[in-house]
Amino acid sequence: MAKPNTRQNPAPGRAQRSSVRQLQGLKAAERIPELDSLIHERMRLGIVSALAAADSLTFNELKDLLKTTDGNVSVHARKLEEADYVHCTKSFDGRIPRTEYRLTAVGRQALQRYLDHMEALVSAARARPEK
Amino acid sequence: MRPLNQLRPSDPPKAPEPIHARAMDNLRFIRETMERAGSFTAVPGWGGFLIGITAVGAAALAGPSVQAARWRMAWLTEAVLAVTLGVLTTRRKAKLASISLASGPGRRFLMSLVAPLVSGALLTVALSRNGSYETLPGLWLLLYGTGIVTGGAFSVRVVPIMGLCFIALGAAALILPSPAAELFMGLGFGGLHIIFGLIIARKYGG
Numbered sequence: 001m002a003k004p005n006t007r008q009n010p011a012p013g014r015a016q017r018s019s020v021r022q023l024q025g026l027k028a029a030e031r032i033p034e035l036d037s038l039i040h041e042r043m044r045l046g047i048v049s050a051l052a053a054a055d056s057l058t059f060n061e062l063k064d065l066l067k068t069t070d071g072n073v074s075v076h077a078r079k080l081e082e083a084d085y086v087h088c089t090k091s092f093d094g095r096i097p098r099t100e101y102r103l104t105a106v107g108r109q110a111l112q113r114y115l116d117h118m119e120a121l122v123s124a125a126r127a128r129p130e131k
Numbered sequence: 132m133r134p135l136n137q138l139r140p141s142d143p144p145k146a147p148e149p150i151h152a153r154a155m156d157n158l159r160f161i162r163e164t165m166e167r168a169g170s171f172t173a174v175p176g177w178g179g180f181l182i183g184i185t186a187v188g189a190a191a192l193a194g195p196s197v198q199a200a201r202w203r204m205a206w207l208t209e210a211v212l213a214v215t216l217g218v219l220t221t222r223r224k225a226k227l228a229s230i231s232l233a234s235g236p237g238r239r240f241l242m243s244l245v246a247p248l249v250s251g252a253l254l255t256v257a258l259s260r261n262g263s264y265e266t267l268p269g270l271w272l273l274l275y276g277t278g279i280v281t282g283g284a285f286s287v288r289v290v291p292i293m294g295l296c297f298i299a300l301g302a303a304a305l306i307l308p309s310p311a312a313e314l315f316m317g318l319g320f321g322g323l324h325i326i327f328g329l330i331i332a333r334k335y336g337g
């Protein structure tokens with residue numbers, strides 16, 4: 001039996017890479033910067049985007065906002081933290097532990113680069129002559 | 132997880148989505164996530180609506196003149212009632228949305244609102260000592276509006292707009308003679324709370 005695919009987001013997969021290859025022949029594509037695979041993943045992109053708008057958010061706020069599970073937020077937020085894209089502060093609200101996340105300057109720059117990248121891809125597609 | 136029948140190798144491979152469509156989808160996702168993160172308002176719409184209803188009652192009981200002790204008693208009672216309703220409904224909204232009021236937008240709003248309200252209370256004591264009651268309606272409307280504008284600066288747009296309406300009524304109340312100022316109290320704390328409370332409740336989660 002084939003092993004089920006347990007990856008939650010296949011976005012940066014084969015289709016994406018083949019589409020990038022399609023564009024590599026285009027002059028416009030030469031201006032497209034390298035893709036930041038760290039925030040290309042949908043959940044991490046969601047965390048970075050949310051923190052760009054909300055200054056700081058707690059673990060539960062992120063979980064509710066992105067409609068996901070504890071484990072998902074935990075794993076992806078840790079990866080972003082390791083890359084210094086987000087800063088995590090742990091404290092206690094009474095007896096309840098509270099984890100708060102903030103976007104770092106590095107993370108904000110990464111999101112800006114990613115936005116530029118996506119806009120460049122859209123522009124490149126628009127600049128492509130109709131066949 | 133997708134059902135197993137979608138994972139069968141016999142399924143015909145789908146044509147790759149054009150990259151610009153994927154890029155546009157990503158941009159849309161970023162925008163929507165940022166809107167959701169930035170647009171949560173801890174301001175309770177139904178709480179505002181209830182405060183508006185009680186304020187209309189206070190305006191009816193208070194009578195037309197700020198110089199009467201009954202007027203001040205009615206509005207001070209309304210202030211206590213409004214704070215109680217505000218705290219209870221804010222906590223309820225935050226609980227329903229699983230949002231902590233100790234951080235994020237809720238905390239920012241409360242911290243910004245408390246300072247002008249405390250200043251208003253202190254100025255009320257000072258002005259009452261001198262018997263300068265005629266400035267109270269304008270002062271209360273102005274300071275409450277200031278708190279809403281500063282607290283709502285990073286919230287949904289309707290919140291600072293409500294604050295600006297309070298400031299406009301407060302300015303008018305300071306300029307115009309009695310009984311216009313007393314009338315503006317009812318229009319502001321009653322009318323504006325009811326209108327904006329309903330808008331917030333219907334569009335921004337209760």
